[in-house]
Amino acid sequence: MQLLVGAKLKDKRRDAWLASLAPQLHPGEQVLALVPNSLLRPLCNGLAVTNARILAFYSAEVEHNGPKLEVSASDLARVEINLRRGSCYLIAHRRHEGELVLASVHKQDATMVRQTAEQLVMTSAPTDMQTAAVAQAVQEPTRPNRWNQAEVSHAPNEKTWPRTRTTGAKPPTARPPASDQSSLIDELSKLAFLHRQGVLTDAEFAAAKQAAIDRQAST
Template sequence: MQIAPSVKRRTADKWVEALAGHLYPGEIAWAVASTSAMYPPCDGLVITNARLLAFTGRDVGATGPKSGVDADNIHRFDFTVYGSAKTLVVTTRSGQQMSFGSIGDEDMPFVGHYLHHLSAAGFPAGMRAAADAQRAEAQTRSDAERRAAEERAETARREAEERAEAQRQDVQQRAHEKQQKAQRRDEERAAAAEQKDRERQAAEAEQERIEGRRGQVEVFGPRVTKAAWRYLEQHSHADEWPWFVVVSDSMGGVLAAFEDRLMIVKTGGYTSFMAGSFGGGRVTTFPYTDITNIEFNGAIVNGVLEILTPSYQGSAQHDFWRGANKSRNKAADDPFTLSNCLPLGKALYKRALPRLNELLRKIADSKRPNIVVQVPTQPQSGGGGLAEEIRRLADLHAEGVLDVDEFATAKRAAIRKYS
């Protein structure tokens, strides 16, 4: 093997060793030179006893020659000048021109000598069959590799399509789930809004009903507080409501009259504080049958309405200012504290007096005993009894006073009377 001046021995040996696996059986390297080709990229030339080969030195062992031409196919070769470089161009017998890259001036005589020798000697006759077999095997291997590559590419394409389809379906599924979730959320919101609207309407209807019931109650004095209404509603049956209400004009509580009882409610901030139950309330019920009297102790402007029962005998004078210098629960004569007393102005008392008088009559009626006297029916003596009664009815029927139905009804009544 001869080496061109531009190639080092170590490099040439390395190239030839790497290229050995790609040579035909019986093919040997004659000469090694360097080149510089762009398409395809090559940096080395080998002239064997059968062909001219160009390759890339760093991967020649793996990829083999990049281009080549057999000795029998070389029609001519030239060193064509392109700019400052001279390129080796081989013209094949079919007229195709193949470029093998730029050759240095010092290597051109070397390369030209061995190319003349190669084209003159031609392709070795005994190597043709082996070369064809190797090319066929290489072609078969190349075809197999190509098919394998195509199969891998097809498999990769199908897998990519499957992944893309799976991703698309996953995106659609997530979008569908998101849409369903949004739809459920909208439905839940709509249901919640509808439920809230129904509750609001029910609350408004209930409030309207309550306001309607409250509006039917005759009220004397200031406005009844919500807390007082709530206590009255809690202590009322479903089919009853106060007859009238008297509200203390001194924030001392509320008196409510029902058909069978009285209630005094002391609730609210100031009222409960004055009653000795700050933050809570006092509710006292007086059945009419237990009330002995209703007493009003009045001064010039203010007074106290007192409900007298066996438990509250009115043994002390409960005027408006009594017990004011004592603690709330120790003022035994303080009308703001006592459960049977309602501080009340005289003017308000006078306005409510007609209803209070009616209340006294109801209290009196509740104490009046109910006596049932049963009088047995006795036959009339000396009057002929049943026969005389029927004869008298018959005369009335004959005179036309009683028709047939009336006579029959009266007759049955007479029989029941005397039986």
């Protein structure tokens, strides 16, 4: 990522400050913005925003004594630029210890410093939220799912399952006997067939037909 440098910070001075800050940086930490400031309590003449924290330092001492003020990304809730008596003060609102005035920066650098610091806040916030969520999940016991319990409690067991009644094959229904009228018709049909085939003569067919009719009438 390209280093952002204050408008009034000369190249030679910039390189000297970076060399002085290098021994104080953590592994993987890099400076994102570097600007001069005029905050004298404590004595500081530079401000650095890294990918892990904000540092206010005095360039002649920082290499051996470290920064005068610092706020880590994990403790940084938000930042603001407050204009007081013509000076732009960078104020860090910390999560645990309240606000801290870090530096008085030049107006030309105020927007750049604020935006870089806000980016640091945004990149650190998700990590903090995830850590809090994991800690809460570890502390709280897992709650049973009442819907699953309801389903289990109402699930049919072996005693409540409907049983299929097994029975033998249904016996065929007995065919009702043919009526007398049907019997007469069948008999007359047979006699007519025999008559057509020449088995019965006209006289025999007439006599047999009359006999069948008489039997039907007598029943």
